[in-house]
Amino acid sequence: xxxxxxxxxxxxxxxxxxxxxxxxxxxxxxxxxxxxxxxxxxxxxxxxxxxxxxxxxxxxxxxxxxxxxxxxxxxxxxxxxxxxxxxxxxxxxxxxxxxxxxxxxxxxxxxxxxxxxxxxxxxxxxxxxxxxxxxxxxxxxxxxxxxxxxxxxxxxxxxxxxxxxxxxxxxxxxxxxxxxxxxxxxxxxxxxxxxxxxxxxxxxxxxxxxxxxxxxxxxxxxxxxxxxxxxxxxxxxxxxxxxxxxxxxxxxxxxxxxxxxxxxxxxxxxxxxxxxxxxxxxxxxxxxxxxxxxxxxxxxxxxxxxxxxxxxxxxxxxxxxxxxxxxxxxxxxxxxxxxxxxxxxxxxxxxxxxxxxxxxxxxxxxxxxxxxxxxxxxxxxxxxxxxxxxxxxxxxxxxxxxxxxxxxxxxxxxxxxxxxxxxxx
Ligand code: NAD
Numbered sequence: 250x251x252x253x254x255x256x257x258x259x260x261x262x263x264x265x266x267x268x269x270x271x272x273x274x275x276x277x278x279x280x281x282x283x284x285x286x287x288x289x290x291x292x293x294x295x296x297x298x299x300x301x302x303x304x305x306x307x308x309x310x311x312x313x314x315x316x317x318x319x320x321x322x323x324x325x326x327x328x329x330x331x332x333x334x335x336x337x338x339x340x341x342x343x344x345x346x347x348x349x350x351x352x353x354x355x356x357x358x359x360x361x362x363x364x365x366x367x368x369x370x371x372x373x374x375x376x377x378x379x380x381x382x383x384x385x386x387x388x389x390x391x392x393x394x395x396x397x398x399x400x401x402x403x404x405x406x407x408x409x410x411x412x413x414x415x416x417x418x419x420x421x422x423x424x425x426x427x428x429x430x431x432x433x434x435x436x437x438x439x440x441x442x443x444x445x446x447x448x449x450x451x452x453x454x455x456x457x458x459x460x461x462x463x464x465x466x467x468x469x470x471x472x473x474x475x476x477x478x479x480x481x482x483x484x485x486x487x488x489x490x491x492x493x494x495x496x497x498x499x500x501x502x503x504x505x506x507x508x509x510x511x512x513x514x515x516x517x518x519x520x521x522x523x524x525x526x527x528x529x530x531x532x533x534x535x536x537x538x539x540x541x542x543x544x545x546x547x548x549x550x551x552x553x554x555x556x557x558x559x560x561x562x563x564x565x566x567x568x569x570x571x572x573x574x575x576x577x578x579x580x581x582x583x584x585x586x587x588x589x590x591x592x593x594x595x596x597x598x599x600x601x602x603x604x605x606x607x608x609x610x611x612x613x614x615x616x617x618x619x620x621x622x623x624x625x626x627x628x629x630x631x632x633x634x635x636x637x638x639x640x641x642x643x644x645x646x647x648x649x650x651x652x653x654x655x656x657x658x659x660x661x662x663x664x665x666x667x668x669x670x671x672x673x674x
Contacts, residue, residue, distance in 0.1 A: 251380050255315070259559070259560075262558060265340060265554050265555070266341070266344045273660070277291075279647065279649060280661060286664045286667060289672075290664065294320060296318045296343070297343070298316055298391055299316075299317075300314050302385070306378060313369055315366065315389065317363065317365040318346040319362075319363040320350045320361065321362055322361035324360060326360055326395075327363035327399035328353060329345065329604075330364060330433075331366060331401045331404055331411070331415075332405040333367050333405050337367065341366070346364040348597055348657070349604070351655065351659035351660070351663075352596075352597040355639075355640065355655050356632055358605060359631075360604070360608065379460075387418040391422050394430060395419075396615065400607070402607050405553070408433075408479075429611050434610070440619070441619070442625050443626050443629065444603075446486075447549040447602045447605065448573065449482070449485075449602070451602020452480065452487075452488075453487040454629075456470075456488060459602055461591070463592065465546065465568075468492060469490065470483075470494065470546045470547060471494050472495050472496065473495075474498055475577075476500070476574065478551075480603075482520070485513045489513045489514075494509075494510040496509075496543075497511075503526075503535075504534070504537040504540040505533065507532035512530045515609070516529055530578070547570075548567035550572055550577035551573030556577045556578075562581075563585050563589070565591065568591065569592045570591055570594070572593065572594060583650070585648050593652060595652035597652075597655050639658060
């Protein structure tokens with residue numbers, strides 16, 4: 250396979266928009282995508298930037314900046330999370346919005362792609378400040394979101410409570426309760442059973458299918474996970490319950506290692522009580538960057554972007570990488586991993602369990618009929634198994650790696666829809 254990336258600086262390498270564009274261009278070229286559709290799909294359709302005031306607890310007014318980027322709505326309403334972080338940038342939100350278009354197309358659900366973010370430090374804000382900021386941000390973007398337009402969901406540092414505030418704010422403007430405007434809500438107000446652990450469940454399916462593909466056994470399969478938030482902790486628990494040995498957890502402020510396996514249920518309880526994993530007695534402390542390159546069968550980055558780069562990719566010893574996070578691997582690192590014959594399940598497939606369950610939530614809200622958890626889990630696992638199969642078969646047929654195969658499959662599906670609809674002019 251020829252190279253995805255031209256020579257780039259580290260700054261370019263870790264720019265998520267550059268990373269997305271490099272893969273998109275490569276896949277579009279492989280597909281012989283016509284020039285017009287190439288240009289159309291390369292750029293997001295709409296980028297909203299809002300600067301808005303929030304009264305803080307100390308009586309002062311602070312200004313915040315928020316984004317909502319809608320990449321493409323050819324296949325259905327835009328769909329994608331909202332993240333709160335001091336590091337949010339427009340380029341990051343653009344990349345994440347594009348990945349949502351490709352992700353929804355890979356699992357073949359009727360959504361386009363979007364993403365949102367607010368530049369803030371949620372850990373330094375009170376609940377009252379977070380609520381006021383969330384409500385004002387929602388009101389600033391309320392003309393652009395809605396069940397048929399754009400349906401937000403949680404992402405880094407946002408959760409069920411954030412979604413409840415967004416739903417309530419939007420509903421107050423609409424003068425009626427509109428549960429289907431967001432997904433990832435609490436069960437009591439239109440949430441779906443199985444949604445909280447859905448991304449972790451999808452990661453578990455991707456691990457199982459990868460082992461099957463390589464004729465490997467769950468027995469003795471050692472897993473290292475980076476990130477112990479929603480995706481990391483739920484992946485870890487489900488994998489442990491299904492016989493995998495979780496030997497390492499790498500968090501922001503340090504990692505844990507136990508060659509006999511970490512008791513994940515106890516660790517979840519420990520983090521709940523202490524707010525961190527450090528100090529847990531059931532494993533040894535170890536620097537997180539060391540954990541990433543330790544011997545294991547499966548490595549699951551489930552924290553954030555750009556954690557596998559040209560700096561550490563050649564040291565990675567895992568046989569399989571299952572990307573729970575969005576954009577954990579740079580395009581340059583992809584090529585190093587490919588040379589090492591590491592099997593990568595790309596983010597737009599591996600973490601699609603979340604958006605798949607979000608789709609079920611949206612359907613249930615619109616029907617006003619709520620499914621049993623077993624139905625949600627069964628449908629989710631079936632969609633993800635089929636999608637895994639689609640991607641690896643596409644990769645074999647076109648002699649490309651799984652990531653490029655997933656992009657090609659997704660771009661082809663979106664392009665097909667656009668050709669069918671035609672271009673309104
Ligand atoms: P989260 O905020 O619940 O958890 C993230 C965890 O990662 C936190 O515990 C944080 O301390 C840790 N972390 C952050 N930076 C780190 C670093 N450099 N090294 C080690 N640990 C670090 O977020 P989440 O919802 O679990 O999302 C994690 C990733 O998964 C993100 O990339 C997100 O976009 C992606 N994702 C989430 C969902 C979902 O349903 N929540 C769905 C698809 C993709």
